[in-house]
Amino acid sequence: GAGVSQSPSNKVTEKGKDVELRCDPISGHTALYWYRQSLGQGLEFLIYFQGNSAPDKSGLPSDRFSAERTGGSVSTLTIQRTQQEDSAVYLCASSKGARATGELFFGEGSRLTVL
Amino acid sequence: GENVEQHPSTLSVQEGDSAVIKCTYSDSASNYFPWYKQELGKRPQLIIDIRSNVGEKKDQRIAVTLNKTAKHFSLHITETQPEDSAVYFCAARRTGNTPLVFGKGTRLSVIA
Numbered sequence: 001g002a003g004v005s006q007s008p009s010n011k012v013t014e015k016g017k018d019v020e021l022r023c024d025p026i027s028g029h030t031a032l033y034w035y036r037q038s039l040g041q042g043l044e045f046l047i048y049f050q051g052n053s054a055p056d057k058s059g060l061p062s063d064r065f066s067a068e069r070t071g072g073s074v075s076t077l078t079i080q081r082t083q084q085e086d087s088a089v090y091l092c093a094s095s096k097g098a099r100a101t102g103e104l105f106f107g108e109g110s111r112l113t114v115l
Numbered sequence: 116g117e118n119v120e121q122h123p124s125t126l127s128v129q130e131g132d133s134a135v136i137k138c139t140y141s142d143s144a145s146n147y148f149p150w151y152k153q154e155l156g157k158r159p160q161l162i163i164d165i166r167s168n169v170g171e172k173k174d175q176r177i178a179v180t181l182n183k184t185a186k187h188f189s190l191h192i193t194e195t196q197p198e199d200s201a202v203y204f205c206a207a208r209r210t211g212n213t214p215l216v217f218g219k220g221t222r223l224s225v226i227a
Contacts, residue, residue, distance in 0.1 A: 033214060033215070035217070041219065041220075042121075042204065042217055042218060042219035042220045043159065043204055043217040043220070045214050045215075045216055045217070048213075048214035050212050053212050056212070056213070056214055058116055058214075059214070091158070091159075103149070103161045103164075104149075104151075104159075104161070104215060106158040106159050106160070107158065108158055109158065
């Protein structure tokens with residue numbers, strides 16, 4: 001596709017359930033980010049993948065959160081035992097490479113609501 | 116890691132006036148400072164950026180300034196228009212395998 005694709009666009013789940021959010025970056029982009037945006041809040045960094053390097057997981061808020069990136073392309077963010085405070089829009093972004101000046105291209109986001 | 120502070124959190128200006136948003140960063144090795152604009156219900160998009168070897172950059176009605184000594188940078192929007200209403204995010208990053216860290220955003224409202 002031409003842009004970053006995320007699915008699902010909306011997810012409603014019950015507290016305690018696990019959820020998986022998917023991100024398909026722009027073809028050829030080696031860097032991939034996950035951010036979380038709570039209602040009216042900023043872009044909270046979660047995790048960063050760059051090529052074959054070990055991911056930077058420093059932003060993950062708890063061990064219930066994990067992410068994988070298979071084959072250097074598609075990424076999945078998994079939240080286990082969801083809590084109400086996990087409700088937010090989860091944004092994925094990709095960029096061309098490790099250059100510090102690479103523009104981030106964001107997806108439309110996955111809106112997660114935990115009841 | 117990097118920490119970016121952004122002020123103000125909300126800003127209202129009359130159409131035609133100027134708007135200024137300020138950010139500070141903590142990592143003296145950061146050398147890239149982009150600004151993203153997020154319109155209501157849409158994804159953030161890059162509007163302008165500045166690198167550490169430049170003190171000021173301008174693109175039509177928007178400009179960014181950088182003070183490396185003080186570790187702060189600012190976004191200036193002149194002759195504001197209603198379509199400038201959005202949330203603006205500053206960010207900072209150093210070279211290498213490090214993430215881009217954003218400020219908490221400024222909600223700008225331009226009143227016609």
